[in-house]
Amino acid sequence: MRYWTGKRVLVTGACRGLGLVITKELLSLGARVVIHSNSTPLPNEDMVLKALENGQALHVRADLCSTSEINAMMSVVLAGFGEIDGVIHNAGISAYGSFLETSESTFQQVMNTNLYGVIALTKAALPSLIKTQGSILFISSLAAIHGVPNYLSYSVSKAALVPLQEALELELKPHAVHVGLIYLGFVENDEHKYSLSADGGKIPVPKRNIRTKITKERAAKKVLWAIEYKKRKVYGDFSGRLMRFINGIFPGVLRGLLSKNQNKT
Ligand SMILES: NC(=O)c1ccc[n+]([C@@H]2O[C@H](COP(=O)([O-])OP(=O)(O)OC[C@H]3O[C@@H](n4cnc5c(N)ncnc54)[C@H](OP(=O)(O)O)[C@@H]3O)[C@@H](O)[C@H]2O)c1
Incomplete structure (x- = not known):
C-alpha cells in the first residue's frame, strides 16, 4: 500500500496558498x-x-490565536476521523515594518499565529499522534536562519520553530512520533496574499520576481516527502542550503545582503 493511502492529515491554512496545494496533493x-x-x-x-462529500475530507475552522478554538476544532477532528496521523503546520502570517514602528499587538498576532498557535495545536493533537505514531511537520522559513530586518516578528516566530522541532523530536522519540521542519525559501504567492503592516492592517504582498522562487506544487511535494521519509530538517530548495552555508562561513556577506535589501517587501 502506498504511504499516504488512508492517512488522516490535518493541514492548517488549507483553503488558499501553499496549504491548498498541499491539500490537493494529499x-x-x-x-x-x-x-x-x-x-x-x-x-x-x-x-x-x-x-468533502464522500468523507475523504473534513472542513474545520479555528483562529490559531485562540487556544479554545483550537481545542474545539480538535474535538471535531477526532469525532470525524477517529484519530489523526499527521499535522502539517502550514498556516502563518508575516508582518512588515521596523521594530520601532511595529505595534506590540502586531508582534503578538504574528507570534500567536506562527508559534503559540502551533504549540497549542501540537498539544491538542499529540495524544492522538502518539496513538497513531504519526507525524508533525513545521513550516519554517529562511527568515529563521538569520533575523531579517523589517520582518523581525516573522523571523523570531519561524526561528522559534527550530528548537521546538529539535526538542520535541527527542521527547517524542520513545513514542515513535516523527517531528520534522522545512525551511522554505521563496514560494510563488497567491494573487491575494497579504501580510500585516506595522499597525496590524493588511498589505498586499507583491508578486515576486525572484530567481530562486519555487512553485507551490514543488514546495508541497517537498513537504510531503519530508513526512513520508521522516526527515528532521529539510530545505525547500537550494537557496536555503546556500543561505545556511554563507551564514556559517561568510556571515558578514549575508548581513550585507540583508541590510541592502531591507526595504523590500
Ligand atoms: N510564500 C512564501 O514565499 C513562504 C516562504 C517561506 C515560508 N512560508 C510559509 O509557508 C506557509 C504558507 O505560506 P503561504 O504563502 O501559502 O501563505 P498565505 O498565502 O499568506 O496563507 C496563509 C494561511 O495562513 C492562515 N492563517 C493566517 N493567520 C491565521 C490565524 N490566525 N488562524 C488560522 N489560520 C491563519 C490563512 O488562513 P485563512 O485564509 O483561512 O485566514 C492562510 O490559509 C506559511 O507558514 C509561511 O510562513 C512561505
Whole structure:
C-alpha cells in the first residue's frame, strides 16, 4: 500500500496558498484531509468539494490565536476521523515594518499565529499522534536562519520553530512520533496574499520576481516527502542550503545582503 493511502492529515491554512496545494496533493495520493481555515471559505474546486462529500475530507475552522478554538476544532477532528496521523503546520502570517514602528499587538498576532498557535495545536493533537505514531511537520522559513530586518516578528516566530522541532523530536522519540521542519525559501504567492503592516492592517504582498522562487506544487511535494521519509530538517530548495552555508562561513556577506535589501517587501 502506498504511504499516504488512508492517512488522516490535518493541514492548517488549507483553503488558499501553499496549504491548498498541499491539500490537493494529499487528496490525490489517497489521504484523508482535515482542511483547516480561519477566514477563507472553502475553495470552489471539484476535487475538494467531492472529497468533502464522500468523507475523504473534513472542513474545520479555528483562529490559531485562540487556544479554545483550537481545542474545539480538535474535538471535531477526532469525532470525524477517529484519530489523526499527521499535522502539517502550514498556516502563518508575516508582518512588515521596523521594530520601532511595529505595534506590540502586531508582534503578538504574528507570534500567536506562527508559534503559540502551533504549540497549542501540537498539544491538542499529540495524544492522538502518539496513538497513531504519526507525524508533525513545521513550516519554517529562511527568515529563521538569520533575523531579517523589517520582518523581525516573522523571523523570531519561524526561528522559534527550530528548537521546538529539535526538542520535541527527542521527547517524542520513545513514542515513535516523527517531528520534522522545512525551511522554505521563496514560494510563488497567491494573487491575494497579504501580510500585516506595522499597525496590524493588511498589505498586499507583491508578486515576486525572484530567481530562486519555487512553485507551490514543488514546495508541497517537498513537504510531503519530508513526512513520508521522516526527515528532521529539510530545505525547500537550494537557496536555503546556500543561505545556511554563507551564514556559517561568510556571515558578514549575508548581513550585507540583508541590510541592502531591507526595504523590500
Ligand atoms: N510564500 C512564501 O514565499 C513562504 C516562504 C517561506 C515560508 N512560508 C510559509 O509557508 C506557509 C504558507 O505560506 P503561504 O504563502 O501559502 O501563505 P498565505 O498565502 O499568506 O496563507 C496563509 C494561511 O495562513 C492562515 N492563517 C493566517 N493567520 C491565521 C490565524 N490566525 N488562524 C488560522 N489560520 C491563519 C490563512 O488562513 P485563512 O485564509 O483561512 O485566514 C492562510 O490559509 C506559511 O507558514 C509561511 O510562513 C512561505
